Amino acid sequence: MTAMNRGSGREAEQPRVAKVGILGKGTVGAAFRDLLEQRADMVEEVSGGRRPEISGVLSSREGDFDRILAESEVIVELIGGTDPARDYVTRALRDGKHVVTANKQLVAQHGDELVSAAKEGGAQLRFEAAVAGAIPVIRVLQESLGAVPIQKVTGIVNGTTNYILTEMARAGLSYDEALKQAQELGYAEADPSEDVGGADAAAKMTILARLAFGAPISLDDVPYQGIQEITPDDLAYAKDLGLSLKLLGVAERLGDRVSVRVFPCFLYSGHPLAPVEGPFNAVTVEAPVITEITMSGPGAGGAETASAVLGDVLSVLSGGSPLFEENSKLGVADDVNSAFYLHLEVEDRPGVLAQVAEILGENEISVRSVVQRGLGDDARLEMVMHEGPESRFSAALERIAKLDFLRSPPRSIRVIEEEFV
Amino acid sequence: MTAMNRGSGREAEQPRVAKVGILGKGTVGAAFRDLLEQRADMVEEVSGGRRPEISGVLSSREGDFDRILAESEVIVELIGGTDPARDYVTRALRDGKHVVTANKQLVAQHGDELVSAAKEGGAQLRFEAAVAGAIPVIRVLQESLGAVPIQKVTGIVNGTTNYILTEMARAGLSYDEALKQAQELGYAEADPSEDVGGADAAAKMTILARLAFGAPISLDDVPYQGIQEITPDDLAYAKDLGLSLKLLGVAERLGDRVSVRVFPCFLYSGHPLAPVEGPFNAVTVEAPVITEITMSGPGAGGAETASAVLGDVLSVLSGGSPLFEENSKLGVADDVNSAFYLHLEVEDRPGVLAQVAEILGENEISVRSVVQRGLGDDARLEMVMHEGPESRFSAALERIAKLDFLRSPPRSIRVIEEEFV
Numbered sequence: 001m002t003a004m005n006r007g008s009g010r011e012a013e014q015p016r017v018a019k020v021g022i023l024g025k026g027t028v029g030a031a032f033r034d035l036l037e038q039r040a041d042m043v044e045e046v047s048g049g050r051r052p053e054i055s056g057v058l059s060s061r062e063g064d065f066d067r068i069l070a071e072s073e074v075i076v077e078l079i080g081g082t083d084p085a086r087d088y089v090t091r092a093l094r095d096g097k098h099v100v101t102a103n104k105q106l107v108a109q110h111g112d113e114l115v116s117a118a119k120e121g122g123a124q125l126r127f128e129a130a131v132a133g134a135i136p137v138i139r140v141l142q143e144s145l146g147a148v149p150i151q152k153v154t155g156i157v158n159g160t161t162n163y164i165l166t167e168m169a170r171a172g173l174s175y176d177e178a179l180k181q182a183q184e185l186g187y188a189e190a191d192p193s194e195d196v197g198g199a200d201a202a203a204k205m206t207i208l209a210r211l212a213f214g215a216p217i218s219l220d221d222v223p224y225q226g227i228q229e230i231t232p233d234d235l236a237y238a239k240d241l242g243l244s245l246k247l248l249g250v251a252e253r254l255g256d257r258v259s260v261r262v263f264p265c266f267l268y269s270g271h272p273l274a275p276v277e278g279p280f281n282a283v284t285v286e287a288p289v290i291t292e293i294t295m296s297g298p299g300a301g302g303a304e305t306a307s308a309v310l311g312d313v314l315s316v317l318s319g320g321s322p323l324f325e326e327n328s329k330l331g332v333a334d335d336v337n338s339a340f341y342l343h344l345e346v347e348d349r350p351g352v353l354a355q356v357a358e359i360l361g362e363n364e365i366s367v368r369s370v371v372q373r374g375l376g377d378d379a380r381l382e383m384v385m386h387e388g389p390e391s392r393f394s395a396a397l398e399r400i401a402k403l404d405f406l407r408s409p410p411r412s413i414r415v416i417e418e419e420f421v
Numbered sequence: 422m423t424a425m426n427r428g429s430g431r432e433a434e435q436p437r438v439a440k441v442g443i444l445g446k447g448t449v450g451a452a453f454r455d456l457l458e459q460r461a462d463m464v465e466e467v468s469g470g471r472r473p474e475i476s477g478v479l480s481s482r483e484g485d486f487d488r489i490l491a492e493s494e495v496i497v498e499l500i501g502g503t504d505p506a507r508d509y510v511t512r513a514l515r516d517g518k519h520v521v522t523a524n525k526q527l528v529a530q531h532g533d534e535l536v537s538a539a540k541e542g543g544a545q546l547r548f549e550a551a552v553a554g555a556i557p558v559i560r561v562l563q564e565s566l567g568a569v570p571i572q573k574v575t576g577i578v579n580g581t582t583n584y585i586l587t588e589m590a591r592a593g594l595s596y597d598e599a600l601k602q603a604q605e606l607g608y609a610e611a612d613p614s615e616d617v618g619g620a621d622a623a624a625k626m627t628i629l630a631r632l633a634f635g636a637p638i639s640l641d642d643v644p645y646q647g648i649q650e651i652t653p654d655d656l657a658y659a660k661d662l663g664l665s666l667k668l669l670g671v672a673e674r675l676g677d678r679v680s681v682r683v684f685p686c687f688l689y690s691g692h693p694l695a696p697v698e699g700p701f702n703a704v705t706v707e708a709p710v711i712t713e714i715t716m717s718g719p720g721a722g723g724a725e726t727a728s729a730v731l732g733d734v735l736s737v738l739s740g741g742s743p744l745f746e747e748n749s750k751l752g753v754a755d756d757v758n759s760a761f762y763l764h765l766e767v768e769d770r771p772g773v774l775a776q777v778a779e780i781l782g783e784n785e786i787s788v789r790s791v792v793q794r795g796l797g798d799d800a801r802l803e804m805v806m807h808e809g810p811e812s813r814f815s816a817a818l819e820r821i822a823k824l825d826f827l828r829s830p831p832r833s834i835r836v837i838e839e840e841f842v
Contacts, residue, residue, distance in 0.1 A: 035710065039568045039569075039570075042567075042568050042570075043568050046567050046568060128565065133711075134565075134710075134711035134712075134714055135714050136557075136560075136561050136564075136565035136566075136714075139557075139560065139561075139564065139565055140557050140560075140561075143557075143560060143564075143732065143735070143736055144549065144555075144557035144560055144729070144732040145557075145728075145732065146463075146467050146732060146735050146736075146739075147460045147463050147464050147467060147731050147732065147735045148460075148728050148731070148732070149460075149463075272717065275696045287728075289456065289555075289724050289725070289727070289728045290554075290555035290718065290719070290724070290725050290728050291555075291718065291719045291725070292718060292719075293555055293556050293557075293716065293717065293718030294716070294717045294718065295714065295715070295716045295717075296693065296714065296715045296716075297711065297712065297713060297714030297715065298711070298712045298713075303710050303711070304710070304711050304712070306710070307566075307569050307708075307710045307711050308565070310568050310569070311564065311565040311566065311567060311568065311569070314564070314567050314568045315564055315567075318567075319740060
C-alpha cells in the first residue's frame with residue numbers, strides 16, 4: 001500500500017505570477033485559453049494572490065516543449081492520446097511541475113507510471129476533466145468520499161451513446177439513423193467507434209474504479225461492449241416493462257475483488273440514472289454510509305472540459321493535494337452477478353414456456369417477470385430474471401439458443417434491478 | 422473585496438497524531454465518533470500519515486471546552502443552534518484551531534464573524550455537512566466551480582418537506598396525514614415547524630448563495646414560505662399539466678444584484694429536480710460555462726452527516742484550504758421574475774375567462790396554458806403564466822381576487838419554466 005500526497009503548500013516565497021504552460025491547440029485548448037484569460041482576476045483572488053499567466057502553447061506545428069517546461073509551474077496537457085502526451089506528462093511530473101490533464105486514455109492506460117512520476121517529483125497530478133466533463137466526480141471520489149468505503153460506482157460516462165439510445169427510444173430511430181443524427185448535431189465524431197463500441201467509457205470507468213477502490217485496475221481489466229447491436233425493438237418491448245436502456249459502466253467491490261465493466265443495460269424507472277437523457281453524463285456512487293449520491297450534467301464539450309481544467313488549476317494554485325490511495329490487495333473478479341432481460345421469438349405451440357423455464361430453473365436462475373404475446377402462428381416471450389452469477393445465465397442461454405422452436409436467435413441484455421426511491 | 426485562504430500546509434514538523442475535539446454528543450456526534458474510529462487507518466493513509474485521535478468530547482453535562490480546545494488541532498462542532506456553538510467556534514478559530522461544523526444556522530447567521538475569526542487565527546473553517554447531507558455541494562461550489570461565474574443555484578434542500586409533498590402527490594394524502602406519516606418514519610421531528618415552514622431551507626440557501634456569488638448574504642435577506650397551505654388538490658390538478666411540486670430554494674444573480682428565496686414551486690418534467698422524490702435532497706448549479714450540473718442523494722441522516730464531517734476533517738488534515746471569496750459589490754434584488762400557476766373556482770357564465778385574461782393582459786402577463794373544466798354550475802380555470810416580474814403578477818392577482826364570480830379565493834403557486842433535456 002502506498003499513498004501519494006504532496007501539497008504545493010503556500011509558502012511565503014511563492015511568486016505572485018503562476019506560469020501555466022499549455023500543451024495542445026485543439027477545441028479544448030482554445031476554450032481553456034479563453035476561460036483562463038476571462039477568469040484570471042477570479043483565480044488570483046480565490047487562490048490568495050496567484051495570478052495565472054500563460055508561459056507558452058505547444059502544438060504539433062509550433063512551440064518547444066523543453067522551453068515551456070522550464071518556464072512553467074503548471075503544465076496543462078490537452079493533446080489527447082498517449083503519444084507524445086505520456087512522455088511530456090511524465091517528464092513534467094518528475095521535474096516537479098504540477099500537471100492538469102483531460103486525457104482519459106493516458107490516465108487509464110498509464111496511471112501507475114504517472115503516479116510514480118508525481119511522487120518522484122513531489123508534484124500534483126489532477127485529471128477532473130478526463131471523466132464526465134464539468135461534473136466533479138473525480139474530486140468527490142478523492143476528497144469528499146476519500147475516507148468512505150465505496151461499494152459501487154455506476155455511470156453513464158459517454159454522451160454520444162446516451163444521445164443515440166435516447167433518440168432510438170424516443171423516436172423509434174434505427175441505430176444508424178440515430179448515429180447519423182448525432183453526427184449532424186456534433187454529438188458524435190466522424191469515426192464514432194471509440195464511443196459507440198464502449199472503449200471510451202471503459203477508459204473512464206478504469207479511472208473512476210482506481211479512485212473508488214484504490215485498486216491498481218488497468219484498462220485491460222475492463223471488458224466492454226458497445227451499442228451497435230441494439231435495435232429499436234429492444235427498446236420498444238422493454239418500454240412496456242418500464243425499462244429504459246443505457247450504456248453503463250459498473251465498478252463494484254465483491255469481497256476482496258473488484259469488477260469493472262461496460263455494457264448496454266436496462267434500468268427500472270426508480271434508478272437514479274434512468275431519467276438521464278440526451279447527451280448527458282451522470283455517475284451514481286453507492287456506499288453503506290451515504291446510501292448513494294448521483295451527479296449529472298452535460299457531457300464533455302469544449303467549454304465544460306475547460307471549466308473542469310480551470311477548477312484543477314485553481315486547486316493546484318491554492319495548495320492542497322489530490323488524494324490518491326492504492327490498495328494492491330484487491331484483485332479482479334472472475335464471475336459477477338447480473339440480472340438479464342431475455343427476448344425470444346418462438347413458434348406458438350404448447351410447452352414452449354415450460355421448456356424455457358425448465359432450463360432456467362436447472363441453472364438456478366429465478367424469473368422476475370414474463371410477458372407472452374401471440375403473433376399469429378408465432379409468439380414473443382419477454383422475460384426479466386433476478387440477479388444471479390453471469391456464468392449460470394450464459395450456460396442457460398447456450399441451451400436455450402438450441403431449442404428447435406426458436407424463430408430467431410435469443411436476445412439478452414443486462415438489467416439493473418435496484419430502485420432507490 | 423477580501424479573500425480567505427490559509428492552508429495548513431503539510432510542514433515536516435507536523436506531529437503524526439492529529440487531535441480532534443468533538444463538541445456535541447447527539448446522534449450525529451455518536452455517528453461521527455464511530456466512523457472516525459472505523460476509518461482512522463484510511464484517514465491516516467490518505468492524509469499522508471496524519472492519524473486522527475479524539476482529544477475529548479464535550480456535552481452539556483460533561484467535558485471542559487477550554488481543556489479540549491487546548492489539546493486539539495481540529496474542533497468538530499456538532500452541537501447545533503447558535504448558543505453556545507457560536508462562542509466555541511469563534512474562539513477555536515481565533516486560536517488557530519481548524520473547525521469543521523455541521524451547523525447551518527451558525528454559518529447562515531454568523532458567516533461574516535466566523536470568516537473573520539478564521540482569518541485572524543489562520544485556521545480553516547469547513548461546513549460541508551451543513552447543507553444536503555452527504556451531497557458535496559459546498560466543496561463543488563468552493564473548489565470545482567471556484568473560478569466559474571455561477572448564474573443560479575436551485576435546490577431541494579429539505580428532505581422532510583420533499584417527503585411530505587411526494588406522499589401527498591402519490592397517495593393523495595392531506596398535508597396533516599403526510600406530516601404524521603413522516604413523523605412516524607422519522608423523516609419529520611415532533612416539532613416540524615423549522616422544516617415545513619421553510620426556515621431550515623432558507624438557512625441552507627443562505628450558505629449556498631454566499632459561496633456561489635461571494636456576496637455577503639445574511640439569513641435576513643432570504644424570504645421564505647413553507648408548505649403548510651398546500652392541498653392535495655393543488656397537486657392533483659397540476660399533475661394533469663405535467664407539473665410536480667417541490668419546496669425549492671432559488672438563488673440567482675440578476676445583474677449586479679442577487680435574489681435568494683424559498684417557496685413551493687411547480688416544475689415541468691424536463692427539469693433536473695423534477696424526478697427527486699421522497700426524503701432526498703438535490704441541488705442544480707447553472708453557469709454559462711457548464712450549462713448545469715445536478716447532485717442528488719439522501720438528506721441529512723446521522724450517518725450521511727458524519728460522512729460529510731469526516732470528508733472535511735480529511736481535507737483539513739491533508740492540507741489545502743477551502744476557498745471563500747467575498748464580493749461586496751452585489752446587492753439584494755427587490756423584484757424578481759417568476760412564472761405562476763393560477764387556479765380559480767368560478768361561476769360558469771360567459772365572459773369569465775375574458776375578464777381574467779384582460780386583467781392579466783393589462784399587467785403585461787403572458788399566459789402559457791389554460792385548462793377550463795365545467796363542474797355543473799361552476800367551472801375551474803387552471804392557468805400557467807410565462808415568467809414576468811412578481812410585482813406585476815401580484816397586482817393582477819389583487820384585482821382578480823375581487824372579481825364577483827369567484828367561488829373561493831384564487832390559489833397561486835410559482836412555476837419554473839426551464840426544461841433542460
